[in-house]
Amino acid sequence: MKYTCQDFRSADLQILIHHIYEYKKGIRNLVLHTMNKDEQDKAEVLLKQRGMHYLIRIVNNEKINIFFGNPDCIQVVESFGNKSLSAFTPEQDFILGIMLGYDRNQQCLRYLSRKKKGKEKEFLSCA
Numbered sequence: 795m796k797y798t799c800q801d802f803r804s805a806d807l808q809i810l811i812h813h814i815y816e817y818k819k820g821i822r823n824l825v826l827h828t829m830n831k832d833e834q835d836k837a838e839v840l841l842k843q844r845g846m847h848y849l850i851r852i853v854n855n856e857k858i859n860i861f862f863g864n865p866d867c868i869q870v871v872e873s874f875g876n877k878s879l880s881a882f883t884p885e886q887d888f889i890l891g892i893m894l895g896y897d898r899n900q901q902c903l904r905y906l907s908r909k910k911k912g913k914e915k916e917f918l919s920c921a
Contacts, residue, residue, distance in 0.1 A: 797836060806830050810837055810860070814844055817863050824867040824893045827860045834858055851876065867893050884908035 802811070806829035813825045829837060834850065841848045841862055848862035849871055859879070861871050870893065874886045882890065884905050891901040 797839060801836060802840070804830075804833060806833055807836055807840070810840060814840065814846065814862075817846070818844075822863060822895055824861065824863040824871075824895075826890075826894055827862070828853065828857055829860065831856055831858045851878075853878070884912060 802808075810827050810829065813822070813827050816822050817825055827837075831852070837860060838848075838850075841860070846862045847865040847868045848860055849868050851859045851861070853859055861868060870889065874882060874890075879887075879890075887908060888901055888905040891904065892898065
């Protein structure tokens, strides 16, 4: 399908274009962009035109997550399997947060909190 500039005016696509700009300028190594599933084809056109490495994961009937950026980072995310972000292990969640450029100290606190919750669940399931 052939698109015109008007087809890329939605907020989701404008934000995606900005994320691509940030990646190309070296601000980010990996981007996670959540958007409306109805615009997936247009998003893929933008990413392919710019030679971006990307991975798409379905969130629900309406939303998708698009990971794009450094090929090595994409390969790491692919290695986590095709599961929702909430199903990531504490270690996977930590790695993803660091690759996305989130604050390291906050990621450490998040990791410790998730590990603690996991141990509590483990303890309760043994009772």
